[in-house]
Amino acid sequence: MMAKRIILNNLPPEIAQRLQDVSFSTLEEVRLRAGKRLALCDGGLNSVLPYVVSQKEIEQTVQIISRSSVYAYIDEITNCFITLEGGHRVGLCGRAVLDGNKIINITQMSGLNFRIARQVKGAADKIMPYITKNSLCNTLIVSPPQCGKTTIIRDVARQLGETFKVSIIDERGEIAAVRGGVAQHDVGEMTDVLDLCPKSIGIPLMLRSMSPDVIITDEIAHTDTEAIHKALSCGVKIIATAHGDSAEQVKRRIKAPSVMEEFNCVITLSRKKGVGTIESITL
Amino acid sequence: MLQKILGCVVIVMCAAKIGFDEAARFTRRVREIREFQTALVALKGEIGFCKTPLPQALAKVGQNLKTSIRHIFIKAGGAMKEGGRYADEVWETTVSTVKKDLSLKSEEIYILNTFGKLLGTSDVVGQIENIELTSSKLDICERQALDDEIKFARLYRSLGVIGGIFTAILFL
Numbered sequence: 407m408m409a410k411r412i413i414l415n416n417l418p419p420e421i422a423q424r425l426q427d428v429s430f431s432t433l434e435e436v437r438l439r440a441g442k443r444l445a446l447c448d449g450g451l452n453s454v455l456p457y458v459v460s461q462k463e464i465e466q467t468v469q470i471i472s473r474s475s476v477y478a479y480i481d482e483i484t485n486c487f488i489t490l491e492g493g494h495r496v497g498l499c500g501r502a503v504l505d506g507n508k509i510i511n512i513t514q515m516s517g518l519n520f521r522i523a524r525q526v527k528g529a530a531d532k533i534m535p536y537i538t539k540n541s542l543c544n545t546l547i548v549s550p551p552q553c554g555k556t557t558i559i560r561d562v563a564r565q566l567g568e569t570f571k572v573s574i575i576d577e578r579g580e581i582a583a584v585r586g587g588v589a590q591h592d593v594g595e596m597t598d599v600l601d602l603c604p605k606s607i608g609i610p611l612m613l614r615s616m617s618p619d620v621i622i623t624d625e626i627a628h629t630d631t632e633a634i635h636k637a638l639s640c641g642v643k644i645i646a647t648a649h650g651d652s653a654e655q656v657k658r659r660i661k662a663p664s665v666m667e668e669f670n671c672v673i674t675l676s677r678k679k680g681v682g683t684i685e686s687i688t689l
Numbered sequence: 690m691l692q693k694i695l696g697c698v699v700i701v702m703c704a705a706k707i708g709f710d711e712a713a714r715f716t717r718r719v720r721e722i723r724e725f726q727t728a729l730v731a732l733k734g735e736i737g738f739c740k741t742p743l744p745q746a747l748a749k750v751g752q753n754l755k756t757s758i759r760h761i762f763i764k765a766g767g768a769m770k771e772g773g774r775y776a777d778e779v780w781e782t783t784v785s786t787v788k789k790d791l792s793l794k795s796e797e798i799y800i801l802n803t804f805g806k807l808l809g810t811s812d813v814v815g816q817i818e819n820i821e822l823t824s825s826k827l828d829i830c831e832r833q834a835l836d837d838e839i840k841f842a843r844l845y846r847s848l849g850v851i852g853g854i855f856t857a858i859l860f861l
């Protein structure tokens with residue numbers, strides 16, 4: 407289904423009507439803020455439409471997106487997003503309900519951000535020869551946010567998934583964007599996805615249950631090192647991403663040199679020449 | 690004379706039919722309450738164990754039901770799938786559309802509508818509590834409906850037949 411149809415189907419009729427004539431070919435975001443005008447972001451440029459969105463319409467939109475089933479999406483809601491068909495995501499903003507330090511719900515929704523997802527097939531073409539050099543390399547892709555790590559790792563999964571048994575631990579639901587049990591992005595023919603599961607729990611589970619050749623996961627942290635070490639000691643390859651400017655910075659943050667040494671291919675990305683610019687590849 | 694006898698037979702049969710139909714409503718009421726309770730157990734599993742979204746959960750539960758209760762679940766599930774409306778609004782509209790085909794009393798319809806008010810609005814724990822509360826209310830209704838069935842079902846059947854015979858005698 408086309409992005410426009412999916413987005414419009416998930417909006418109240420009055421708002422959908424205002425977007426009928428808008429081109430979605432390069433549109434990145436549709437923003438709804440209570441009491442503010444309907445806003446669009448296209449090619450990095452922000453604009454507004456002459457329609458003021460009410461708080462009731464925002465609540466109604468959440469009802470439509472969640473198919474009137476808050477309980478079914480509560481894990482996603484507490485992470486401030488809901489995934490739609492096609493991998494598009496709706497960012498949520500409102501009043502956080504806390505239980506100790508943990509968010510248990512978001513109420514009184516004040517803003518929604520429809521982020522239009524576009525899978526870039528071939529985004530990993532430049533790095534694939536390095537990942538597949540000498541069979542498969544344990545690979546770490548490092549970059550600050552918004553540099554295309556997830557887009558690239560998704561394409562790595564798609565390409566490897568044609569020949570290898572790939573398991574994706576999709577803790578934030580961004581790589582495969584599963585909805586209703588179906589991956590909304592093409593992540594490969596032989597790829598299994600464990601959705602919304604913490605990596606520290608998911609990696610050992612997938613090792614036991616799906617016997618993967620390679621595990622792909624996003625944004626590793628120090629809490630995941632034990633699970634990664636376990637996978638590596640079982641002979642399973644790991645391809646992961648991490649936030650950071652450089653491999654050294656990630657090493658300092660993760661505080662597990664033995665795990666970091668296992669990554670024999672480290673790729674650093676930036677936005678210098680556009681999203682996904684390869685800064686360095688260390689083998 | 691033959692015409693009179695035939696007329697009397699028709700009168701008795703019609704009156705008996707009315708009595709039997711009225712009696713059947715008491716039996717149907719018990720069945721419908723029980724089936725709604727069964728549906729609640731299935732819904733509890735769908736929500737609590739599978740976290741299935743309401744449109745699919747209601748449709749799935751409805752497919753396994755046999756009485757007119759199934760129409761509430763299937764129609765409400767279908768309407769929710771279309772989107773654009775709140776779950777409680779969809780549920781109430783569906784119940785008011787289907788209730789003419791049900792043998793439930795107004796107090797049971799009220800319980801069904803109250804159940805719909807909290808549908809889909811909270812987390813799993815809240816949904817399960819709503820289901821259990823509704824189920825316990827329906828337990829009381831089921832006991833009452835059973836008492837009514839025992840008391841009135843035979844009475845209406847007998848009244849139908851006796852009333853028919855009495856009317857026939859008057860015509861003779």
